[in-house]
Every structure is written in structure tokens, then in C-alpha cells.
Amino acid sequence: MYFLRKFFSVYLVLLSGLILSAPACAQDIATDERSQGVAQAVFGIVSYTRWPADPSSIRLCVVGPTEYADEVLKGAQLAGDRKVVVRRMRLDDPDLATSCDGIYVGAIPDGAWKQLASRFTGQPVLSISEQPEPCSIGGMFCLSVRPGNVSFEVNLDSVARSGVRVNPRVLQLARRKGKP
Numbered sequence: 001m002y003f004l005r006k007f008f009s010v011y012l013v014l015l016s017g018l019i020l021s022a023p024a025c026a027q028d029i030a031t032d033e034r035s036q037g038v039a040q041a042v043f044g045i046v047s048y049t050r051w052p053a054d055p056s057s058i059r060l061c062v063v064g065p066t067e068y069a070d071e072v073l074k075g076a077q078l079a080g081d082r083k084v085v086v087r088r089m090r091l092d093d094p095d096l097a098t099s100c101d102g103i104y105v106g107a108i109p110d111g112a113w114k115q116l117a118s119r120f121t122g123q124p125v126l127s128i129s130e131q132p133e134p135c136s137i138g139g140m141f142c143l144s145v146r147p148g149n150v151s152f153e154v155n156l157d158s159v160a161r162s163g164v165r166v167n168p169r170v171l172q173l174a175r176r177k178g179k180p
Helices: 002-047 110-119 156-162 168-173
Strands: 057-063 083-088 102-105 126-129 141-146 149-155 175-177
Touching: 002 057, 002 126, 002 141, 002 149, 102 110, 126 156, 149 156
Parallel strands: 057 083, 057 102, 102 126, 126 141, 149 175
Antiparallel strands: 141 149
């Protein structure tokens, strides 16, 4: 009888551990899938973007707290020999404006976004945000991440002023935002 009681108490502890960890595992899987979808969207946009002095390696800087950047931070090999080298930088880093061909921005306040955008004025820098709001205040591409779907909006005015050229087919895939 003691053995059976001990067996069932161990069994219940193990079973409750599995049940309690199941939602966390499902959450991790969902977040991982979203991260992969975000990486696909980001590297897709980057691969169809051209800079005036087309670099062989594209320097993508990640700034601000991000929710879906895990896969983006791994970088990518694009078609041909082009590579995307990704690194995380602080928003207040003085080298940010000279070290990046593109920026991937997490959740930052609107005021910080406006300051960041002003640092890149007149420079050919691609901007992609995890949040939808920056497309209304000067951001170029803004992701919308939902379960099983990553879409994006584009601010055509910001793209036109940036100095980078994005393939029109990519722009047609996006929902468009008007002038800020």
C-alpha cells in the first residue's frame, strides 16, 4: 500500500508538472513561430531593398525592447553573396547613425522614435518597426504580428525620402499609410 501511495504521489507531481508547463511550451512555440514569420518578413523586405552604394553586407541594427527579434538577430544570407549582419545597439549610441544600413525598432515611445528618425534624415537607412504606430510618424515599414500571420504597412512618403529603393512588388504587398 505504501508503495502504491508513493507511486501515485510521484505520478501526480510529474503529471501536474507536465500540465502546468504545457501552456508555457505552447506559448513558446507560438512566439517562436511569430519570430520566424517576422524574420521572413524583415529579410524579405531587406532583400528587395537597394542602397545608393549597394553594400555586400547589410548592417541591420536592432534597437529598443523587442518581442519578435530572436530570429532576426541571427542574421541571414540573402540571394547571391549578400549577407545581413545584425547587431543590437542602444538607442542613444552615438554610432547608430553611421553603423546601420537598416534599423529594426522594437517598442519605443513616439518621442524617441521621432528623435531616432531625425538622426537618419538624409541618410539611406531602411526602417522596420515591430509596432504599427511609427508608420504614422515617419517610419517606413511597420509590422503587424498575429498568430499565423505577419503583415506590414508602408509609409510611401518615408520610403521616397529615405534614399533607399524598395522593389515595387514589396510595396504592393503592404497596406499603405498616408503622410504623417
